[in-house]
Amino acid sequence: MQPYNDIALVAPVSLPYERRSERSAAWFTGTAFARMLDRAGLQKHDIDGLAIASFTLVPDSVVSMTEYLDISPGWLEQIPMGGASGPVAVRRAARAVQAGDAEIVACIGADTASADTFADLVENFSRFSTDAVFPYGAGGPNTVFAMITRNYMEKYGAEREDFGRVCIAQRENALAAGTAVFNKPLSMQDYLAARPISEPLHLFDCVMPVAGAEGFLVMTVARAESLGLPYARILAAGERHNAWPDDDVHFRAGWSLYRDQMYEQAELGPGDMDFLQTYDDYPVISMVQMEDLGFCEKGGAAEFVRTRPLTWNGGGLPHNTCGGQLSAGQAGAAGGFLGTVEAIRQLTETALSNQVADARAGMASGYGMVNYDRCLCTSAVILGRGGE
Amino acid sequence: MTGQLMPPASRSRLWQQVNEAAAAGLFRLQVCSGCGTVQYPPQEFCSHCLADELPWEQVSPMGEVLSWTTTHASTNRFFKGILPFHVGMIKLDCGPVLIGYLVAASLHTGSRVQVTGMPDKSGQTVFLAGPPGTDPAAEYSKLLEE
The missing domain is CATH 2.40.50 (OB fold (Dihydrolipoamide Acetyltransferase, E2P))
Structure with missing residues (x-):
């Protein structure tokens, strides 16, 4: 795979999440776009590439957005990969810039949330889901991931407290960042006493649907430096979809198939990562990512989280340093950008009071799209601090 | 029945075959005529060999x-x-x-x-x-x- 030489990620932007919004996904997209331009000191016509991931932008698309934003880009991409869309946007946009198809690409994940958007989304998510999952309680991903979680617990001896450790550390990170929808401390007692949603999942294992947007700009390092912008570099990236289709119950995913290639390309190992931003739709999936991305052995994540601090300043593996979706809420496809955007913030020293000291390299991974009994899409990037 | 809450009624066109089998008291799924793979949920082609003849047959x-x-x-x-x-x-x-x-x-x-x-x-x-x-x-x- 060709290296991603000299590509810069700049202007990480997160719009504050809202529990409910009357505004459209187009507003969240456009407002994130404006904020990114402002951060970078650019005019909208400087942007000649646009990549968007959104569930609720329909009936509009990235095409409609060009008219709403009154821009005339020469490169467009719509990424239908939900929680995997952030690292995938990095890959697509980086290649476009490398090939000269675009000079500056704006990558945005944005979704709104009204009383009905989440229920409507779940009802019509896929044909398999409509026929064979939704009629069993309309629980959406909770039903499927409850069963994935139980299987993981029985297979590897993980306990509820282990998932609790992930959630509690993320809440501490969220409190440090100060931006999350959930802004009260979470104790193990609170975690264990929470009401059941779909056993073994309880309230704090599940993400709250919210409205929000996340985005960043992709350009050459030369351009970023000429603009005087702090940037992160892409050291490696990968994606794999519908991996391990013969596993009856999902316990590993595509990351396991390309993580070695990524570390080789980055000339770094998991021990060199100053942080890890996983896709945390459920804590079990963060633990599967710790395993499949090589931070511990397969099945070893429970032991890993028992012994390794996961907070931003705990001296272990800073994990989901802004609190992740389990604290911030899940802003649809923006949730797929959250980890990537936080990774860029950390590497450009623009995080809030949750800045990991001397962060030089880190990983962000994505995971999305429950078609039937698991998510199909996986993605990951290794990023490094710019100028090094 | 007015006002009574109902479970979700939306299904794909293929689901009618599942309804007909259940009405007959049978457990029938699609079995690929090319390779014998049993499909569920219903598909229009075999996910294994990609053949598109998938008759509904009684299975265990x-x-x-x-x-x-x-x-x-x-x-x-x-x-x-x-x-x-x-x-x-x-x-x-x-x-x-x-x-x-x-x-x-x-x-x-x-x-x-x-x-x-x-x-x-x-x-x-x-x-x-x-x-x-x-x-x-x-x-x-x-x-x-x-």
């Missing part, structure tokens, strides 16, 4: 519970009225993994179960699973067509 309704959950929350008003209920992933002896309602007696990983298709209150077939030779309907009377 027996299987094993891979995992399960007890659901205590739903955003759907009908399902809120029948909480809590149990859902399982069942590895059918004929191949596919099927998600279905489980009776309380089968809430163990590895339980042997028999799957039965029955019409719910919307008239669409749902699959229920319980110990072989038993009738799973009694535990789900609020879900099923009277």
Whole structure:
């Protein structure tokens, strides 16, 4: 795979999440776009590439957005990969810039949330889901991931407290960042006493649907430096979809198939990562990512989280340093950008009071799209601090 | 019936075949005429060999519970009225993994179960699973067509 030489990620932007919004996904997209331009000191016509991931932008698309934003880009991409869309946007946009198809690409994940958007989304998510999952309680991903979680617990001896450790550390990170929808401390007692949603999942294992947007700009390092912008570099990236289709119950995913290639390309190992931003739709999936991305052995994540601090300043593996979706809420496809955007913030020293000291390299991974009994899409990037 | 809450009625066009089999008291799934792979959920072509002749044939309704959950929350008003209920992933002896309602007696990983298709209150077939030779309907009377 060709290296991603000299590509810069700049202007990480997160719009504050809202529990409910009357505004459209187009507003969240456009407002994130404006904020990114402002951060970078650019005019909208400087942007000649646009990549968007959104569930609720329909009936509009990235095409409609060009008219709403009154821009005339020469490169467009719509990424239908939900929680995997952030690292995938990095890959697509980086290649476009490398090939000269675009000079500056704006990558945005944005979704709104009204009383009905989440229920409507779940009802019509896929044909398999409509026929064979939704009629069993309309629980959406909770039903499927409850069963994935139980299987993981029985297979590897993980306990509820282990998932609790992930959630509690993320809440501490969220409190440090100060931006999350959930802004009260979470104790193990609170975690264990929470009401059941779909056993073994309880309230704090599940993400709250919210409205929000996340985005960043992709350009050459030369351009970023000429603009005087702090940037992160892409050291490696990968994606794999519908991996391990013969596993009856999902316990590993595509990351396991390309993580070695990524570390080789980055000339770094998991021990060199100053942080890890996983896709945390459920804590079990963060633990599967710790395993499949090589931070511990397969099945070893429970032991890993028992012994390794996961907070931003705990001296272990800073994990989901802004609190992740389990604290911030899940802003649809923006949730797929959250980890990537936080990774860029950390590497450009623009995080809030949750800045990991001397962060030089880190990983962000994505995971999305429950078609039937698991998510199909996986993605990951290794990023490094710019100028090094 | 006016005002009565109903379970979701939307299904793909292929689901009519599932309804017809359940009405006849049969457990029929698509079996690829090219390679014999049993498909579930329904497809228009075989996911293994990509052939598009998938006749509906009677297959074994027996299987094993891979995992399960007890659901205590739903955003759907009908399902809120029948909480809590149990859902399982069942590895059918004929191949596919099927998600279905489980009776309380089968809430163990590895339980042997028999799957039965029955019409719910919307008239669409749902699959229920319980110990072989038993009738799973009694535990789900609020879900099923009277």
